[in-house]
Amino acid sequence: MIRKEIKKDFDMAECSVRNILDRFGDKWSLMVIDLLREGKLRYSELDNKIESISQKMLTVTLKSLETDGLISRKVYPQIPPRVEYTLTELGQTLLPAIDMLKKWAADSMPAILAARSKMATPSAP
Amino acid sequence: MIRKEIKKDFDMAECSVRNILDRFGDKWSLMVIDLLREGKLRYSELDNKIESISQKMLTVTLKSLETDGLISRKVYPQIPPRVEYTLTELGQTLLPAIDMLKKWAADSMPAILAARSKMATPSAP
DNA sequence: TTGAATGGTCAAATGTATCTGACTTAAAAG
DNA sequence: CTTTTAAGTCAGATACATTTGACCATTCAA
Numbered sequence: 001m002i003r004k005e006i007k008k009d010f011d012m013a014e015c016s017v018r019n020i021l022d023r024f025g026d027k028w029s030l031m032v033i034d035l036l037r038e039g040k041l042r043y044s045e046l047d048n049k050i051e052s053i054s055q056k057m058l059t060v061t062l063k064s065l066e067t068d069g070l071i072s073r074k075v076y077p078q079i080p081p082r083v084e085y086t087l088t089e090l091g092q093t094l095l096p097a098i099d100m101l102k103k104w105a106a107d108s109m110p111a112i113l114a115a116r117s118k119m120a121t122p123s124a125p
Numbered sequence: 126m127i128r129k130e131i132k133k134d135f136d137m138a139e140c141s142v143r144n145i146l147d148r149f150g151d152k153w154s155l156m157v158i159d160l161l162r163e164g165k166l167r168y169s170e171l172d173n174k175i176e177s178i179s180q181k182m183l184t185v186t187l188k189s190l191e192t193d194g195l196i197s198r199k200v201y202p203q204i205p206p207r208v209e210y211t212l213t214e215l216g217q218t219l220l221p222a223i224d225m226l227k228k229w230a231a232d233s234m235p236a237i238l239a240a241r242s243k244m245a246t247p248s249a250p
Numbered sequence: 251t252t253g254a255a256t257g258g259t260c261a262a263a264t265g266t267a268t269c270t271g272a273c274t275t276a277a278a279a280g
Numbered sequence: 281c282t283t284t285t286a287a288g289t290c291a292g293a294t295a296c297a298t299t300t301g302a303c304c305a306t307t308c309a310a
Contacts, residue, residue: 016156016159016227017155017156017159017223017226017227018156019230019234020155020226020227020229020230021150021152021155025146025150025151025152026150026267026268027146027150027267027268028268030142030145030146031141031142031143034141034142042286042287043286043287043288044285044286044287047287053268053269054268054269054270055287055288055289056268056269056270056288056289056290057267057268057269058288059287059288059289060267060268066244067240067241067244068237068240068241069236069237069239069240069241069243070237070240075287078277078286079275079276079277079278079285079286080275080276080277080278080284080285080286080287081275081276081285081286081287081288082286082287083286083287083288090233090236090237090240093229093232093233094229094233096225097222097225097226097229098142100221100222100225101142101145101222101226102141102142102145104145104218104219104222105144105145107218108215108218108219109144111194111215112193112194112195112215114194115192115193115194115195115215116192116193116194118194119191119192151297151298152297152298153298167256167257168256168257168258169255169256169257172257178298179298179299179300180257180258180259181258181259181260181298181299181300182297182298182299184257184258184259185297185298200257203256203307204255204256204305204306204307204308205254205255205256205257205305205306205307205308206255206256206257206258206305206306207256207257208256208257208258251310252309252310253308253309253310254307254308254309254310255306255307255308256305256306256307257304257305258303258304258305259302259303259304260301260302260303260304261300261301261302262299262300262301262302263298263299263300263301264297264298264299264300265296265297265298265299266295266296266297266298267294267295267296267297268293268294268295268296269292269293269294269295270291270292270293270294271290271291271292271293272289272290272291273288273289273290273291274287274288274289274290275286275287275288276285276286277284277285278283278284278285279282279283279284279285280281280282280283280284
């Protein structure tokens, strides 16, 4: 997402790993979706929970997720403004896949760390 | 992956979406794994199948996947050289998650495209 | 003796995702 | 009259992923 390639909108025929990464391979999109799984969150709440994100990227990420119909944005015409974000039904359908990835990461971490330290000492004396 | 953050090796406790993206959020890693699902492939075969990848990025991607124990690299001491890459068992465990993502993308594409065109014409005239 | 093929490496240039910091709007509180 | 708040916007700088193009070693075939 965010990239130009998206506009080249995705090739129904190919539907490869590339399309997924074009959408979610950025730094924040999946994280925002994951945070919204429990319900509504305001802009500032997301900002606090993620901490390291810049305002600009939070705005950009939320906008692109909204454009794709994965989250919805509700504005309350108050002062100061109040904006709440929730997952749409479409957005919710992504959660099982995210969970699977998270589970894979949790299960595989020991093996990955082991492989990595093996590379550090390639059967050295 | 490839980024520095990886070295900061990943926080067993957090195990969030971030760790996954730090590993696979790049442009090529998941694609390589997906291509290797059917069996061995030589360097040049991967190069041909992906087309748009540069030699350098193919090398870098393969090396980092090997370091993480997801693929294995077998060199045949011939001239000209022959190098074959295969998924390790660990690498294979990632396939179901990839499949789930691909299925999600295929299923959700119509809805995403619809949402996107709705944003293009926000109930205008 | 030149060229092709394989699996690379390296330096430098490019592209683009992301960050920083300043600014905005409107009302309400001090 | 100044500050605070929420949810942004904008310009400019930075970081880093990726590409381009040159190069290497070795052997066989022309």
